[in-house]
Amino acid sequence: MNSEDALSQEEETLTIAQMAERTGLSADALRYYEKAGLIEPVGRSAGNQRRYAATDLDWVEFVLRLRATGMSIADMQRFARLRTAGQTTVADRLAFLREHRSGLDERIRALQQNADALDKKIDHYERLLSPQPGTERT
Amino acid sequence: MNSEDALSQEEETLTIAQMAERTGLSADALRYYEKAGLIEPVGRSAGNQRRYAATDLDWVEFVLRLRATGMSIADMQRFARLRTAGQTTVADRLAFLREHRSGLDERIRALQQNADALDKKIDHYERLLSPQPGTERT
DNA sequence: CTAGAACTTGGAGTGCGCTCCAAGTCAAAC
DNA sequence: GTTTGACTTGGAGCGCACTCCAAGTTCTAG
Structure with a gap:
């Protein structure tokens, strides 16, 4: 250890x-x-x-x-500058992180949405490849 | 309309x-x-x-x-080339999308994890700012 | 028919986030 | 004390995904 x-x-x-x-x-x-x-x-x-x-x-x-x-x-620089400036900037840093955090939520949501759309496209290709729908034997 | x-x-x-x-x-x-x-x-x-x-x-x-x-x-070019090449590439395109899709899942997971860590940092800053914990009235 | 806005091409330029390099200094092992 | 590898700095270079520009052509409204 x-x-x-x-x-x-x-x-x-x-x-x-x-x-x-x-x-x-x-x-x-x-x-x-x-x-x-x-x-x-x-x-x-x-x-x-x-x-x-x-x-x-x-x-x-x-x-x-x-x-x-x-x-x-550039944004990380801003945060680092606040940090360096000392405890008087704690409220600013909190606001900064909150904003970043909420943008992040949005991006995750958007990603999920696009992932869902991709799944549909994938389904589409799977159907193109699958032998024959509804006609198991022939 | x-x-x-x-x-x-x-x-x-x-x-x-x-x-x-x-x-x-x-x-x-x-x-x-x-x-x-x-x-x-x-x-x-x-x-x-x-x-x-x-x-x-x-x-x-x-x-x-x-x-x-x-x-x-560069990757989108590859996909576009497959598409242009016609239906013989459908299986390749499917594999391609599946791989992209699974990388996407990973990235979403990682993002969530980082978001959680950010939340902790935010909590930390909130506690630094909040008046006095456990001493509602003085 | 004409003015002016929108379009065409090829190619140079940009901003970001590093990466690579040269020439020299420092540290660790023998 | 010498070798070898790790470190230092300043600055150039790079890959990506566009963006901007110039010079010329086309489209549309009046």
Whole structure:
């Protein structure tokens, strides 16, 4: 019980390669996110190499959730800026997430609807292929 | 009862601008789709201007459903090529749609899961903001 | 018949979200 | 202390799905 999950307090930090492996992002993408302000400047080793803490991992995982739900980098930047600005922005952040959440519901509904339409098309093709309807033997 | 819905047999065809309005695609995008082979070469007026028939409209609407469910243009090209190739490809088309459909299910599930996680984050922010838990009256 | 709006083509340009590269520095193992 | 692999930066390049543009042609209304 050493290296999976919650980053044991002992190991403390991750290199960019370890972070990449854990998050599924490339090292390049992690640097890009940091440069873009999605991730705030991360800790560094004596020799200036990135060292990610557990809190960084949590944040990146949250960012990935926003991304997975279709949020653009520009919008994630906005949220990250609010977060960086401190607790005075909690209400703004809540509003932001609520709005994103409701857009998400809409998108899921639309997807379901399109999935249903696809099912009909699939049925159609299945009928085209099936031997003969109502004429089992001949 | 003249211009909405199913393209009355009388009017017969639509100009590219009318098609754009009906589908929500831009005229440029319609030409791009045609050039890309997503739409087969559409009918032309005497003077070489595009005239879309009802069947073209149906097909574009189907293509839009594929797009809305996340299919890339390259994949839609593949499907369009199968369609153009005739009834011998019906089984292939069915397999194609089934695969797309099952990927779609996965994506919807993932989206739901992320939505749930977002709800937790929202709850978290709500608790941060709410006056005082468990101390309704002071 | 004519003016002006809508259409045609080919090709260049755009925005997004990374990815790749070069040239140099740092870290870990021996 | 040296090698080898991982890391650093800045910036160029890429794939996707369009969008925009220019120069010319066609359509429609009056």
